[in-house]
Amino acid sequence: MKMNKWLALFMVLVLVAVTAACGKKEETPQAGGDTTKVDTTPDTVKVWTYPVHGTYENDMKDLVADFNKQYPHIKVEYEVMSWAEGPKKFDVALNAGDPPDLYFGALNGSYVSTGLVLPLDSYMTPQIKEDFLPGTLETMQMNGKQYGIPIYQSLWGWGGNKRILTEAGVDYKKIQEKGWTWTEFLDIAKKLTKKLPNGTQQYAITTDNSTDFIDMLSKANGLVDAVDEKGNFIWNDNKMLDTLKFIDTLRKEGYMPKEVGALTPAKRTDMFYAGQSAIISKAIPYYDIMIANRNKDIDAGKVQGEKIEYIQLPVPHGDGISGYGKTAGGGEGYIMFRQKNDKGAQHAKNAFLVMEALTGAKAGNSANELALPFVRKSQAKAFEGKSLAKPENVVAATNMRNNASVNVSLTIDADKAAKLKQYREQVLKPTFQALLAGEKTPEAAADDLKSKGTQMLK
Incomplete structure (x- = not known):
């Protein structure tokens, strides 16, 4: 009997040990380098x-x-x-x-x-x-x-064709290091806009009809969004009117296609590949890799076209902004x-x-x-x-x-973020497209953005 008691006690101890082992905590290295019980x-x-x-x-x-x-x-x-x-x-x-x-x-x-x-x-x-x-x-x-x-x-920026920039005498390395102003860009744009030997037009820059273009330019001009980090409406500032005037100048002077309001992202890219545009808007650094792969396909006979050396450029900023200018992303x-x-x-x-x-x-x-x-x-x-x-x-x-710009939708409350999204869809998008089509002057577009923004985002 005494032997059976000891055997029973031994079996209980074994069961406890097995149970503990199934859910045990060990000294295991944590992600981050610490060694703690896990x-x-x-x-x-x-x-x-x-x-x-x-x-x-x-x-x-x-x-x-x-x-x-x-x-x-x-x-x-x-x-x-x-x-x-x-x-x-x-x-x-x-x-x-x-x-x-x-x-x-x-x-x-x-x-x-x-x-x-x-x-x-x-x-x-x-x-x-x-x-x-x-x-x-x-x-x-x-x-x-x-x-x-x-x-x-x-990161959202602009991208350039190295051959075209070099032929026009553009110091793109200086731009990459120091940034550039709207006035500097407009001076360069004159050199980049011309008729090509085959009769087609070469534009300084090509974008599409999305609001990304005005977003990038307004951020570079010191306006983080329609509202600031605290939710205050800020597109009543003259910096927005200046941004609209700059975009209108690009259209009127022919530095970008007059039909830009109807261009799709795919058409914008095709024009860049065809050498019809020296610079492409909303160009991310990955274009460097993507275009290098396209060049390999051209060498292999899989794709027809001119090989391009891609140059990443920041978005130019208003003349009153010092430094590099803010980047969207x-x-x-x-x-x-x-x-x-x-x-x-x-x-x-x-x-x-x-x-x-x-x-x-x-x-x-x-x-x-x-x-x-x-x-x-x-x-x-x-x-x-x-x-x-x-x-x-x-x-x-x-x-x-x-120099990346803050995303204000992550600093304001959910209700204000929803109103901002509504404002951008219902007000910014049609107003911007009307500007691109020449249906609204910069002043009229600025008034629309200001009056409706004051109502919706107060």
Whole structure:
């Protein structure tokens, strides 16, 4: 009997030990470098992402494999969705209260208003924060709270054809380093606008009928948006009238096509490729890579046309603005969500570990592939000397990043952000298109923007 009691006690001790082992906490290295106790209970983190660049799915495989060497108990289920269908799928999931744990994109105030976006501040160690370059983390903050981690910072500028700029004597390297004013651009535009030997017209610049053009120029002229960071309406400033006058001058002087109001983005690009436009508007640094690939296709006989050397240019700014001028753009990376049926604090911690792995040093390959400046010091170090962009374009993109404009929709409340969106769609878009068509003078367009903005955004 005594033997049976000891045997029973032994079996209880074994059972306790086995149970503890199933949910034990081990000394495991945390993302960010700290070594703390981590719950190793098996868990699954769901990630929805996009083909950020041509080989991004290979990046995902490598990043997840590296992550699982440290955290084998956390399974990462990821899906690379199409840019066309992915946003719809995500909106349906979010509205149903069942979004993925991590979603790739830019921070959107409407996401935060659902209450399902998780703030990251409690997970952001000093070591993580210090790794980010100035102004980069802010691209995914809203009202001072961190809701996402960027893997790159998108930048909107202008792009030039090196051959045409050089033939006109344009010192594009100086522009890339110092920026340029509207007066300087207009002087250059005269040289870039001419009849070509084949009878076609070469324009200084070509854009399309989207409001991106006026956004870039007004930001460069010191107007962050229709409202400032506190939600105050600011397009009643003379800087907006000056912006409208500059655009009207481009149209009247023939520096851009008079039919610009009817041009699609595809037609704008075709004109740039055909040498009918010296400069193209809303040109991102990735054009450096994209056009280099097109040149390879021309060499291989897959595409017909002239090879182009791409030059990244900042948007020119008003003469009254000192310095480089502000650049439009924003951060894109991963945002963390909880579900209506919350999976708990430990699951959220695990999701953040995955997020940090997908945005760390090795994830800098996305910025490199897109010819964008790195957002983290560790990324810059990991890809030092491996840039795919031309050195002068790296200079331009870096200066543009250092002068990036804040996204005011992330600093104002959700109600004001919704009104701003409505104003831009109902007022800015038709007013801008009327200006491009010559149906409204700059003064009349400025009055419309001012009077309706005062009503809608007061």
